Amino acid sequence: MIVRLRSLLTQWTAVVPVVAVVLLAFTWGRDLPGAIVALVTLVLAGAVLAAVHHAEVVAHRVGEPFGSLVLAIAVTIIEVALIVTLMADGGAKSSTLARDTVFAAVMITCNGIVGLCLLVASLRHGLAVFNAEGTGAALATVATLATLSLVFPTFxxxxxxxxxxxxxxxFAALASLVLYGLFVTTQTVRHRDYFLPITRLGEVIDVDEHANAPSAGATRISLGLLALALVGVVGLAKGVSPTIESGVEAAGMPQSVVGVIIALLVLLPETIAAVRSARRDRVQTSLNLALGSAMASIGLTIPAVALASVWLSGPLVLGLSSTHMVLLALTVVVSSLTVVPGRATPLQGGVHLVVFAAYLELAVTP
Structure with missing residues (x-):
């Protein structure tokens, strides 16, 4: 057992998260030259892959839907900490940061990740099959949270x-916490079977038949390394943000594009994990990751910024623009039509990806 744990600690997936955190400590809050930016980007990519590996180890040990929940909550907690930190440093100019980040997360997860996973699974296996009850409950929660937190402030x-x-x-903060808590209880306790992968005959898959579950010691190590990797991903993404800002400004694009790029980097571990599950015909796991991340992003970010607004100066703008409200409404309608049958073809995946592409296009050229 000790030999196996030592072997685990010498693998690249264990070394890279530590390197990422050390590099983060040396680069935090500093102007980085081009060579260091390149190094940070390389380590950032490695940390993303390491995070996906350790998330899958933890998920294999605890099973679904707990594994998806661990990754979604871990990423979101660190993302929330980053948002609050940036808001504290940015003053009035960061008044829309929470709104832009949360909405970007919703569009990336509900259209980008969902569309890509449905497309990959349906092209590889003929149809993408999932549990409509669990996915529908998750979608309804995401739609309600997004409307309460991002649409109502406009009116x-x-x-x-x-x-x-x-x-x-x-009220919005408390409602977000209550809804998220109810969903987690439903997902993990009372109706856990609604969120498990299913076969094409509708049978629930409650075990991983491909390999033995990792030991408790290996799982604890992977959980700690997962946390380190996610800290490295989010922190290093912030470190390269000045370079991204300069590139966006040089290209003549709006500053909101920076938030989109950062959100894409932060959500990259979940994207890779979700696509891997889709390739293995575990589409429900992919949807758990995508919609769970959207839900956690709203359900944890809004209460956090509401609490932070007590001591932060400047306004807190949460209401979406009319264009973004139309995109959100289209996302909810398209997602509902996708979820109802419990199966999807490449067409549904393509529709979600086109909506996501429209969001990116409007972010670049509003």
Whole structure:
């Protein structure tokens, strides 16, 4: 057992997260020259792959849907910490940061990741099959959270502009926590079978038949290395953000594109893990990751920024623009039609990807 653990600790998937955190400590808050940016980018890519590996180890040990939940919550907690840090440093100019980041996460997960996974699974296996009950419950929760937190502020009148009053923001934060807590309870306790992968005959797959589960010691090590890798991914993504900002500015694109790029980097571990599950015909696991990440992004970010707004100066703008509200409404409608049958063809995957492409296009040329 000791020999196996030592072997685990000498693998590249164990070394890279440690290197990422050490590099983060040396580069945090500094202007980076081109050569260091290249090194940071290389280590960032390695940390992403390491995070996916350790997430899969943990998921194999604890089983679904707990494995998907671990990765989604871990990424979101670190993402929330990054948002609050940037808001504290940015002052008034960061008033829309939480809104832009959360909406980017929703569009990336509900259209980008979902569309890519449905396309990969349906092209590889003929049809992408999943549990409509569990996926429908997740989608309904995401739609409700997004509407309460991102749409209503545009129409409320207690404060000028797309902002909540203190009472409204408190309600949105509490509602987000309650809905997220109810969903996690439903997913992991009362109706866990709704979120397990299914066969083409509708039978639930509750075990991983490909390999023996890792030991408890190996799982604990992977859990710790997963946390290190995610800290490295998010922190190094912030480190290269000035270079990204310069490139975006040089290309004449809006500053909101920076948020999209950072969100894409932060969600890369979940994207890779979801696509791998889709290739193995575990589409339900892919959807758990995608919709769970969207839900955690809203359900944890909004309460966090609501609490942080007590001491942060400047306004907190949460309301979406009309263009983004149309995209959100289209996403909810298309996702509902995708979920209802419990199976999807390449067409459904393509539709989601086109909606995601439209979001990216409008982000670049609003």
């Amino acid at each position: 409320t009148t207690s404060r000028p502009g797309p902002e909540f009053s203190t009472a409204q923001l408190t």
